[in-house]
Amino acid sequence: xxxxxxxxxxxxxxxxxxxxxxxxxxxxxxxxxxxxxxxxxxxxxxxxxxxxxxxxxxxxxxxxxxxxxxxxxxxxxxxxxxxxxxxxxxxxxxxxxxxxxxxxxxxxxxxxxxxxxxxxxxxxxxxxxxxxxxxxxxxxxxxxxxxxxxxxxxxxxxxxxxxxxxxxxxxxxxxxxxxxxxxxxxxxxxxxxxxxxxxxxxxxxxxxxxxxxxxxxxxxxxxxxxxxxxxxxxxxxxxxxxxxxxxxxxxxxxxxxxxxxxxxxxxxxxxxxxxxxxxxxxxxxxxxxxxxxxxxxxxxxxxxxxxxxxxxxxxxxxxxxxxxxxxxxxxxxxxxxxxxxxxxxxxxxxxxxxxxxxxxxxxxxxxxxxxxxxxxxxxxxxxxxxxxxxxxxxxxxxxxxx
Numbered sequence: 001x002x003x004x005x006x007x008x009x010x011x012x013x014x015x016x017x018x019x020x021x022x023x024x025x026x027x028x029x030x031x032x033x034x035x036x037x038x039x040x041x042x043x044x045x046x047x048x049x050x051x052x053x054x055x056x057x058x059x060x061x062x063x064x065x066x067x068x069x070x071x072x073x074x075x076x077x078x079x080x081x082x083x084x085x086x087x088x089x090x091x092x093x094x095x096x097x098x099x100x101x102x103x104x105x106x107x108x109x110x111x112x113x114x115x116x117x118x119x120x121x122x123x124x125x126x127x128x129x130x131x132x133x134x135x136x137x138x139x140x141x142x143x144x145x146x147x148x149x150x151x152x153x154x155x156x157x158x159x160x161x162x163x164x165x166x167x168x169x170x171x172x173x174x175x176x177x178x179x180x181x182x183x184x185x186x187x188x189x190x191x192x193x194x195x196x197x198x199x200x201x202x203x204x205x206x207x208x209x210x211x212x213x214x215x216x217x218x219x220x221x222x223x224x225x226x227x228x229x230x231x232x233x234x235x236x237x238x239x240x241x242x243x244x245x246x247x248x249x250x251x252x253x254x255x256x257x258x259x260x261x262x263x264x265x266x267x268x269x270x271x272x273x274x275x276x277x278x279x280x281x282x283x284x285x286x287x288x289x290x291x292x293x294x295x296x297x298x299x300x301x302x303x304x305x306x307x308x309x310x311x312x313x314x315x316x317x318x319x320x321x322x323x324x325x326x327x328x329x330x331x332x333x334x335x336x337x338x339x340x341x342x343x344x345x346x347x348x349x350x351x352x353x354x355x356x357x358x359x360x361x362x363x364x365x366x367x368x369x370x371x372x373x374x375x376x377x378x379x380x381x382x383x384x385x386x387x388x389x390x391x392x393x394x395x396x397x398x399x400x401x402x
Contacts, residue, residue, distance in 0.1 A: 044074040045401035047143045055388035056373060057380045059096040070094045073106065073141060083113040091141060097380035098159060098197050106141065107166060119177035126170045132186040132221040133164060133236040134260045134275055143399035147273065147303055148352055149364050153375035154299030154319040155260060155277045163198045167191065167217055180227045187220040192240055200378045202254055207246035214241040214253060234262040252285030269307040276300040278325065298325035313354040321346045321374050342389035346372030361400050368393040
């Protein structure tokens with residue numbers, strides 16, 4: 001089993017093992033679980049997607065049609081006392097050339113509530129926990145809780161998913177309810193998993209980058225909810241530093257500051273969601289053009305959903321990403337680095353349908369028109385100037401959860 005990245009456990013056997021666990025757990029009777037008085041909870045999910053693009057590669061060789069996106073997960077929690085609970089999730093995720101389906105420890109944490117009074121509580125989580133960034137980061141692996149087949153890349157880049165997803169350390173939490181108003185705070189501190197996707201996203205793959213974290217990732221989220229989630233407003237942030245070695249440049253470091261502002265309104269059959277991200281990057285020690293390459297990435301998306309019938313939902317989303325928030329079309333950055341401008345931005349328009357076949361089975365279909373290539377993985381695409389600026393993306397997804 002791997003922590004993240006490469007794994008000694010053969011990926012085919014990992015998928016078979018996880019599938020067997022899912023089938024076995026799903027076959028447990030309610031009476032068997034009730035013997036533990038509800039203290040033990042076991043859930044799982046299986047997801048398979050098909051991706052077709054007119055140009056470029058997105059989760060596999062998608063120009064020819066790709067089935068290389070699947071997720072199998074099983075999680076369990078056990079409540080020792082009303083204030084103490086342990087939970088763990090194993091995940092096998094195949095995502096093109098970025099993730100090979102190895103069995104990963106997605107999270108393993110101990111949650112302890114130190115103080116509670118009415119609807120208010122304070123506590124701590126230790127272990128490997130999901131980072132509370134934005135509205136969706138801590139549930140992004142479950143297809144039924146995502147805002148689409150794929151996360152909005154303007155905020156939740158899949159190419160650096162593991163870095164954003166979780167930490168090994170501690171998380172302090174507090175929740176307070178005042179009439180219809182609920183306030184939540186999460187403070188995090190810990191080590192962040194760094195993999196090849198991260199290394200080859202923040203530095204050119206041609207320089208053979210290798211990275212490790214210097215110090216801890218520190219951050220958190222403030223969340224305000226009104227009327228049981230009718231309106232949500234959140235601010236999330238995290239800071240970390242990466243030490244980097246390369247085959248062609250002096251050793252250096254990259255300082256990353258990740259910030260997300262989120263707002264959502266839910267009203268009966270429709271909802272509206274807006275999230276905005278800024279990510280200042282500071283390069284030092286590499287020399288030359290790299291040290292002069294400090295920038296602030298930014299991006300946003302606006303998504304609306306409408307419930308057509310009880311089991312059918314329509315959604316539309318528009319998103320933009322920029323390598324430099326002062327250079328929306330990438331022209332200045334392209335001139336400085338000698339690359340095509342489309343490598344430094346993206347604009348994506350998406351229409352999609354969600355069909356809830358049963359309580360645990362969903363089917364999604366989506367079509368996207370894309371201008372730009374900033375979020376494409378360097379691991380499964382040709383050199384930047386050989387990528388196509390304008391391309392379309394069609395995807396289907398089936399997911400079962402219990």
